[in-house]
Amino acid sequence: MxxxxxxxxxxxxxxxxxxxxxxxxxxxxxxxxxxxxxVHRLAAIPSLRAVVVRGRGGMxxxxxxxxxxxxxxxxxxxxxxxxxEAALQALEDLPVPTVAVVxxxxxxxxxxxxxxxxxxxxxxxxxxxxxxxxxxxxxPATFANRMALRxxxxxxxxxxxxxxMLTADQAWSTGLVTTLAPxxxxxxxxxxxLDNWKEGSAASLRASKAAVNAGLGLLTxxxxxxxxxxxxxPAEFQGRVKGFLSRQRKFP
Numbered sequence: 247m248x249x250x251x252x253x254x255x256x257x258x259x260x261x262x263x264x265x266x267x268x269x270x271x272x273x274x275x276x277x278x279x280x281x282x283x284x285v286h287r288l289a290a291i292p293s294l295r296a297v298v299v300r301g302r303g304g305m306x307x308x309x310x311x312x313x314x315x316x317x318x319x320x321x322x323x324x325x326x327x328x329x330x331e332a333a334l335q336a337l338e339d340l341p342v343p344t345v346a347v348v349x350x351x352x353x354x355x356x357x358x359x360x361x362x363x364x365x366x367x368x369x370x371x372x373x374x375x376x377x378x379x380x381x382x383x384x385x386p387a388t389f390a391n392r393m394a395l396r397x398x399x400x401x402x403x404x405x406x407x408x409x410x411m412l413t414a415d416q417a418w419s420t421g422l423v424t425t426l427a428p429x430x431x432x433x434x435x436x437x438x439x440l441d442n443w444k445e446g447s448a449a450s451l452r453a454s455k456a457a458v459n460a461g462l463g464l465l466t467x468x469x470x471x472x473x474x475x476x477x478x479x480p481a482e483f484q485g486r487v488k489g490f491l492s493r494q495r496k497f498p
Contacts (some may be wrong), residue, residue, distance in 0.1 A: 258295035267303020272311040282333030309354030324477040361392040366423035368414040377409035
């Protein structure tokens, strides 16, 4: 079976691809773990100038594969969140510029994966958001912080409370994402971004990212240090998971 997480290096640019192209590229715990491992390997490449993060099959990522949560204990689900967060933090800490190419849905953990990148390039039909309240998931501080740093606390609360998925235009107009592709083929827009980066020195690119991240460090570190609470609402979570999966099974 083909690997669900792979890295392809072309010159000084690496493309980190994930998913099977099925189930909106929802990733299980092992796949999130491998995603983090792949990012750590990339961080050790001194010649690297940029990383592209992209889902397979013309879609991005629907977050965690909810099938793995059915019947799991609250502690097991909390450990899953730890694995996801470790992968996201590894991506944020990667010393070179990163860009997420978002086609289709970037929901829940998929939204966080896009926001953990420096830039987000969305095709016109893309959707992005955190519909986690519908499953009874309790948003950790780091997840909320990634959104609030971009669009402020009030808009973040609005999106989290309602679980609304934004269109590409809405996400761009609120400042949640950085770039819109002019059409459904994101490759030309991606090439323009990468070509622009290639004109600068590799050392300057790394220094620019480090300088911005240092300025955000107090807020980012505070979110990371926050004492994690429960990952789910135990009174409702399993019932909501069963309902979600039963709806999915009607549409194979």
